[in-house]
Amino acid sequence: MDPHVLGTAAVLPEHYVDQETLIAAFRDAWAEKHFNAARxxxxxxxxxxxxRHLALPLERYRELRSFAARNDAxxxxxxxxxxxxxxxxxMRADLKPSDVEHLVFVTVTGLSTxxxxxxxxxxLGLRPDVKRTPIFGLGCVAGATGLVRAADAVRAHPGGVAALxxxxxxxxTLQREDLSVANLIASGLFGDGAACVLVGAERPRxxxxxxxxxxxxxxxxxxxxxxxxxESGFKVVLSPQVPHLVRARIREDVDAFLATQGVSRQEIRHFICHTGGPRVLEAFEEALxxxxxxxxRTWESLRSVGNLSSASVLFVLRDLLDSGEAKGGDLGLPSSCTVPSRALWGGSPSLPSCSRKDCATGPSRRSAIDGTCASSWCPGRCRSRAGPTASSAIPTISRSPWRSSPCPSCTAPT
Amino acid sequence: MPDPSEVATEIARVLRDELGLSREVKPGDDLVSDLQLDSVGLLTLVVGLEDRFRVALAEEDASRVRTVAELAALVAQRAGGN
Known part of the structure; x- marks a missing residue:
């Protein structure tokens, strides 16, 4: 019997801060280095x-001046x-801590031994014989990859329950002194959160x-x-090439993967995609x-809580399963993104074309006539975008009641 | 006041060092259709030029710019106080 999802949960820290408040908190630091801080x-x-939901109250972050202090927090x-x-x-799966036989833990935002x-x-009161697999460094793709590792554990030990x-x-991880565009994007995009998925085989589906x-x-x-x-911790590397990489690779790789299962892209009913960022999602939609x-759901998750790295695709999975829209026999394709992985599960979203609400110049620049952007800094100014984009991930497929198969290999930035 | 060629050199540097563009940049290259810059790429380029030449480019300025040469001329003009 194939491994199947027994339960999901996603949780956010209690400290919510709206984007305008965060911009105000960053403004002084920007003005120190950049000539046109408004840009x-x-x-x-x-x-x-x-x-974003933050792990700590906003005012606490200024107290954390060293890597050690931030990592302890x-x-x-x-x-x-x-x-x-x-x-x-x-609780949602009606299981007990003692049911867990394998625990896979993924992160890329802190170190702990x-x-x-x-x-x-x-x-948690877990059994002392629980097999633990901590994984650091896979980045956003670890959501899909971790699900695959949990499924592997259940295939090896079908009577147990694996928790991701x-x-x-x-x-x-924020580096206040790093005023590179990459870090400024990251400081506007990424949020905090945690998610857990339970996987079993010989358990009620x-x-x-x-x-x-x-x-x-x-x-x-x-x-x-x-x-x-x-010395101050994790300095982000985030190339603007990510959307280009998605456009260049994702369709071929997804189609090749699906072909191994005798499935076409058109048969995938649910795309459970990592939130990446606007450009990556657009590239994903276009390419596929x-x-x-x-x-x-991915766009909504991005807008409401930001990119949660590896947890994001699991938030989207939770949202889909809670919606009740996934029916028996549906195929889904979960995918995470970071450079090398993708996941396939099922579903299909698309994107608005050239309304450019994603445009960096903001909604006030949008044309009231046709919805296109009036700003020349918007790349939509000379192209009529139609069609979706997406980010990359790794696929998984499941069957009965659905099929989903996660496969991690993704490409995308935040 | 920088001349347009100095600005064009800085444009090429930002495209290469900060945006990872590997190909040669020509004055007639369209920023979007030839260089494939998305909004983040364009903003990265603009921020680099604003910091380097101490200018602030307005939306109205941007509406006149499509190519590398046009952007270089605009920045040179703004840096000269026009």
């Missing part, structure tokens, strides 16, 4: 995020939020099955996304020729 505010608005907050996510998933999964053992826990506290997975590595992409580790609204 930089456009970058924050361009990511289309309305606000990360360990405490990640442990608390991770506990909430696992407990919520167990013992790892967060170890710190949760006693707090993703905790990302991006706010605690509650969610989609994971029937096939694939990872794809893209050579020569080491500087597309990642961290430079500096997705119909309008196919990525609606």
């Amino acid at each position: 930089l505010e456009q970058l924050h608005r361009a990511v289309q995020v309305s606000g 990360w360990i405490a907050a990640a442990t608390d939020l991770g506990e909430k996510a696992v407990r919520a998933a167990l 013992p790892s967060i999964d170890a710190r949760l053992m006693e707090r 826990l993703a905790v990302e506290l991006c706010s605690l 509650r969610g989609p099955s994971i029937v096939a997975t694939r990872s794809v590595f893209y050579p020569g992409t080491e500087r597309v996304m990642g961290w430079d580790i500096v 020729e997705l119909p309008a609204e196919a990525l609606a």
Whole structure:
């Protein structure tokens, strides 16, 4: 029997801050280095995020002046939020902590030894023989990849339950002194959150099955996304080439993966896509020729809470399963994004064309006549965009009641 | 006051060093259709030029700019106080 999803949960820290408040908090730092600070505010608005949930109250961040201080805060907050996510998933799946046999923990926003999964053992009352797999460094793609690892564990031990826990506290990686455009985009895009997915095989079926997975590595992409580790912590590497990479690769790789299962892209009913960022999602939609609204949940997640790195695709998965729209027999394609992975699960969204609400110049520049952007800084000015875009990820397919197969290999930025 | 060729050199530098463009940049290149700059790419380029030449480009300015040469001329003009 294929591994299947037993339950999902997604949790957010309680400290919500709207985007305009965050812009105001950054404004003074921008003005120190950049001649036209107002231009930089456009970058924050361009990511289309309305606000973020933060691990700490906003005023606490100024106190965290060193990597050590930020990482200590990360360990405490990640442990608390991770506990909430696992407990919520167990409750929703009607399972007990003692049912968990394997715990996969993924993150890219903090360091801890013992790892967060170890710190949760006693707090959650997990069995001492639980097999733990902490994974650091996969980035956004770890959501889909972690699901694959959990499914692998269940295939090896079908009687057990595997838990995937993703905790990302991006706010605690912020480098105030880094005023590069990449960091300014990241500071406007990324938020904090945690998600847990429980996977089993010989348990009553509650969610989609994971029937096939694939990872794809893209050579020569080491500087597309990642961290430079500096004395102050994690300095973001975020190349504007990510959307181009998605456009160049995603369709061919997704189609090749689906072909191995005898499935066409048109048969995928649910695309569970990492939130990436506006450009990456547009590239994803275009490349896969997705119909309008196919990525609606991903866009909504991006706008409401920002990019949560590896947790994002799991938030979208939770939203889809809670909606009840996924029916027996549907095919889904989960996909995470970061340079080398994608996931396939099922669904299909699409994108609005040239209304350019994503435009960095903001909604006030939009034409009231045809919805196109009046700003020449908007790339939509000379092209009529129609069609969707997307980000990359790794696929998974499941069957009965659905099929979903996650496969991690993704490309995309935030 | 910089001349347009100095600005064009800086444009090429930003495109290469900050946006990862590997091909040669020509004065007649369209910023969007030839250089494939999206809104983030365009803003990265504009921020670099504003910081380097201490100018603030307005939306009205942008509406007249499509090519590398036009952008270089605009920045040179603004830096000269026009």
